[in-house]
Amino acid sequence: MAFPVQKSYSTEMSAKKSTPPRNEIEKLTERLREVTYLGTAIAVLQWDQEVTMPKKGADARAHTISLLAGLVHNKFLEVDHDGLLSGLKKKLDGGKLSPAEATVVRETWRSFSRERKLPETFVKEMAKLTSKSQNVWTEAREENNFAKFAPYLEQVVEKKREEAKLIGYADSPYDALLDTYEPGMTTSEIERIFGDLKTFLVPFLARIQKVSNNKLPHVIAKSAHFPIEKQIELSKQVAESMGYDLDAGRIDVSAHPFTTSFHPNDVRITTRYNPKDVLESIFPTMHEGGHALYEQGLPHEHFGTPLADATSLGIHESQSRLWENMVGKSLSFWKHWYPKLQKEFPGVFTAPLADFYASVNIVKPTLIRVEADEVTYNLHIIIRFELEKALIEGTIAVKDLPKLWSERYKEYLGITPKSDKEGVLQDVHWSTGYIGYFPTYTLGNLYSAQFWNTAKKQIPDLPKKIGKGDLKTLREWLRKHIHQHGKSYSAEDLALKITGEKLNPDYFSRYLEEKYTNIYKL
Ligand code: ZN
Numbered sequence: 449m450a451f452p453v454q455k456s457y458s459t460e461m462s463a464k465k466s467t468p469p470r471n472e473i474e475k476l477t478e479r480l481r482e483v484t485y486l487g488t489a490i491a492v493l494q495w496d497q498e499v500t501m502p503k504k505g506a507d508a509r510a511h512t513i514s515l516l517a518g519l520v521h522n523k524f525l526e527v528d529h530d531g532l533l534s535g536l537k538k539k540l541d542g543g544k545l546s547p548a549e550a551t552v553v554r555e556t557w558r559s560f561s562r563e564r565k566l567p568e569t570f571v572k573e574m575a576k577l578t579s580k581s582q583n584v585w586t587e588a589r590e591e592n593n594f595a596k597f598a599p600y601l602e603q604v605v606e607k608k609r610e611e612a613k614l615i616g617y618a619d620s621p622y623d624a625l626l627d628t629y630e631p632g633m634t635t636s637e638i639e640r641i642f643g644d645l646k647t648f649l650v651p652f653l654a655r656i657q658k659v660s661n662n663k664l665p666h667v668i669a670k671s672a673h674f675p676i677e678k679q680i681e682l683s684k685q686v687a688e689s690m691g692y693d694l695d696a697g698r699i700d701v702s703a704h705p706f707t708t709s710f711h712p713n714d715v716r717i718t719t720r721y722n723p724k725d726v727l728e729s730i731f732p733t734m735h736e737g738g739h740a741l742y743e744q745g746l747p748h749e750h751f752g753t754p755l756a757d758a759t760s761l762g763i764h765e766s767q768s769r770l771w772e773n774m775v776g777k778s779l780s781f782w783k784h785w786y787p788k789l790q791k792e793f794p795g796v797f798t799a800p801l802a803d804f805y806a807s808v809n810i811v812k813p814t815l816i817r818v819e820a821d822e823v824t825y826n827l828h829i830i831i832r833f834e835l836e837k838a839l840i841e842g843t844i845a846v847k848d849l850p851k852l853w854s855e856r857y858k859e860y861l862g863i864t865p866k867s868d869k870e871g872v873l874q875d876v877h878w879s880t881g882y883i884g885y886f887p888t889y890t891l892g893n894l895y896s897a898q899f900w901n902t903a904k905k906q907i908p909d910l911p912k913k914i915g916k917g918d919l920k921t922l923r924e925w926l927r928k929h930i931h932q933h934g935k936s937y938s939a940e941d942l943a944l945k946i947t948g949e950k951l952n953p954d955y956f957s958r959y960l961e962e963k964y965t966n967i968y969k970l
Contacts (some may be wrong), residue, residue, distance in 0.1 A: 470504060472536060472551055479527045480556065480869065485577060486904045490516045495716060498702045510579035514572065521571050525564055547936070548755060554593055555754030555935045558631065565614045574607055578881040585879035592869040594850055601878055602846045605839050608883050612840065622840045625884030629761040630891060632938050635837060638887050641953055642830045645890070648957045649827055650860060652964075656811050657862075659968050665806045667799040674726040678792055682726065683719055683733040686785070689921035690737050690771060692717075693744055704818075704876075705732040707739035707768075711751060715743040726793065727808065731772055738771030739764060741923055745931025754935040756947030761885070763939050765892020766899060769948065773822050773893075774900040774959075775922070779805045780915040806967050813861040815870045823859060826893060831856040832875070833888040866957055895943060897956035899930070902947045 454842060477564050490513055527533050533556060540546055540553045553732065581600035612621035614827035620635040627633070667812030677801045683699055702718035709715040717736035722728040750756040775781050782805055790797045811821045817828040835852060838844040844852060853872040858864050877885055903925050904910050913921050929946045943951050964970065 461871045473533065473552070476527065476536060476552065476556070477753055478531055479532075480552075482526045484517070484752040487520050491708050491710055495708050498704075498706065499700045499718060504617065506583065510548040512577060515574040517575050518568060518572050521563060521566075521568065524560070524717075526754060544648070548750075551755055551934070551936045552753045557834070565616070566611065567614075570614065571611070574611070574881060577603055577607060578879065581817060581881075582876065582879045584662030585873070585876065588652075589869055589873040592867045592873070594868040597873065597879070598846050598849075601849075604878065604881055605883070606847060608881060609842070610838060620837070620841055622837045622884060625840065626887065627884075629885050629888050630939065631760055632889070632940060633760075633762070633887070638833065641894070641951070642826075642833060642890065645826055645894075645953055645957070646830055646860070648668065649823065652957075653811070653813070653823055653827075653861075655970055656964060656968050659970065665799065665803050666810075667797065667804050667808055668725060668727075669796065670724075672724065672793070672796045672818075674721075674723055674793060674796075676721045676723060679726050679729050682788075682792060683729050685788075686730060687717070687733055687737045689917060690734070690741060690919045692737050692740055692767070696744055697740055699733065705736050707736045707743065709740075709743035711895060712744050712746050712748045712756065715740045726789070726944065731776055734776040736771040738768035741771075741926065742767045742931050745927040746934055747932055750934065756934050759930075759933075759937065759942055760891075760939040761888035761933055762895060763942060765889055765931065766895035767855065767892075767930070769892050770896040770900055770926075774896060775914060775919070777808050777822070778911070778914065780911040782808075783915040784917040809963070809967055811964065811968075813855065813863050815865045816874060817838070817861060822893075823964060826890045827860045829886050829890040831860060832877075833890075836878070836883050836886065851870075891951070893938075894951060894956045895939070896951050897945050897959040898943060898949070898952060899926075900959070901955050 493509060493513055493516075495507070501509060533553070536545070536549075536553045537557050540550055540557070545553060549789070577600075581597075581604055584600050585597050588594065608625060609621055612624035615624040615627075617624040624633045626635060626638070654956070680699075684694065685763060687699060688694060696713045697715045697717065700716065700718045701720055703720065705717070705719050707715065707717045717733070717740050719729050719732040719736065742764060746756040746758070748756070779801075782801060786797065786801050786804055809821065811823045812822050814820055817825070817832075820828055831853070834856065835849065839846065839849075849872050850868050854864050857871070877883070903922065907913070907925060910922065924966070930942065937945060940950050943949065
């Protein structure tokens with residue numbers, strides 16, 4: 449395929465009438481690349497903010513980022529200043545582009561038509577408001593003071609409703625917001641999927657909790673100590689064995705682990721180290737490592753274009769959850785890694801492998817989403833989705849959130865937060881305007897189970913390989929079927945292409961049922 453930057457594009461090929469002149473597509477690619485490079489500057493600043501910046505730098509940094517965000521917005525809209533993109537869009541509609549060219553034009557057009565509906569003043573106001581509200585949220589959370597944050601959240605919700613109106617929607621204003629993170633997904637579809645999932649999860653959780661021996665052993669002694677240097681080394685080993693290229697990445701520390709990519713050759717992850725529990729660094733490393741493999745596996749030659757951009761946040765999260773849960777919390781994985789752990793930290797891990805495996809899979813409702821196990825995790829997401837959708841649709845008010853939050857936690861998870869800090873104030877998302885984002889976490893879990901099922905079918909000895917420490921076979925499979933395609937397929941089509949089915953939540957339910965029936969002897 450000649451598109452878009454391959455050097456050996458022959459004149460013979462460009463003379464074909466179905467191919468647009470080389471310079472049109474090349475011109476667009478060049479412009480998109482410049483926008484991407486400028487956007488990278490923001491990403492570097494954000495990485496620095498989370499990893500190394502001193503606390504007092506926050507205000508100045510917010511100004512720099514807001515200024516750059518405005519520049520990126522304008523620069524992106526300029527790709528069509530001479531009608532280049534509009535012209536290519538006509539060719540796309542006329543069926544005159546190759547599949548790769550069509551992906552670039554279709555996806556660029558999608559973002560372009562969205563962005564141009566948002567006036568520059570709106571973009572800047574939003575950046576300023578969310579930067580301020582994030583700071584207030586940090587303080588409010590520390591002080592356990594929801595009333596302090598509420599007026600800012602009200603403004604964010606108002607602004608997001610305005611955004612939905614500017615962008616346009618058919619059924620729910622929430623559709624317009626969801627579409628930013630999960631193109632093609634609708635509110636009603638999420639409601640249907642989450643509704644079914646809830647119907648499975650709530651009684652399943654009750655079954656697990658009824659089992660008399662539901663207190664599986666915690667195998668790490670309270671007195672255990674895990675030197676940080678050793679944990680750093682182990683995290684590196686695990687990430688490398690997954691196929692994470694440390695010459696094109698690095699692992700740092702941040703309060704909330706994350707992945708960021710400036711280019712497939714510079715994809716960074718963070719984790720955190722708790723001297724009392726080595727697993728608290730291994731699982732985040734595997735989670736972020738899964739995200740990073742996706743970014744490193746995107747085709748370098750198409751950098752800056754949608755061909756080198758992830759399909760959706762749901763598909764992105766499917767990669768992290770697959771590594772963290774399907775692999776990282778499997779018996780096969782620990783067959784290889786548990787002896788290493790025992791050797792690295794002598795005297796700490798004395799329990800047999802089976803007990804250790806059970807202990808990393810304890811199911812117990814918790815108030816904090818990021819600490820949740822595989823069974824309860826999605827109930828946290830469903831609660832957030834239900835509440836944020838109602839906020840955007842205007843059927844509930846911000847001031848009622850703490851009460852509604854408690855009621856839902858009681859109903860779905862059987863527990864009630866004692867404070868807003870461990871309740872409605874725990875997540876950063878709403879303060880930064882990320883409304884419509886939460887559902888992608890659960891979509892990721894659902895996709896991961898569906899992909900895992902197919903991977904195991906196509907590589908029958910996959911668990912055996914993992915048990916021998918071979919994680920690269922899985923990485924190659926993911927690279928071939930998912931990573932290298934960028935945005936060539938929508939999330940729905942990608943699932944269909946790989947697994948022969950659209951998103952089917954049953955794979956996730958079956959995965960849980962099989963695994964936990966076994967662990968808890970249900
Ligand atoms: Zn993630």
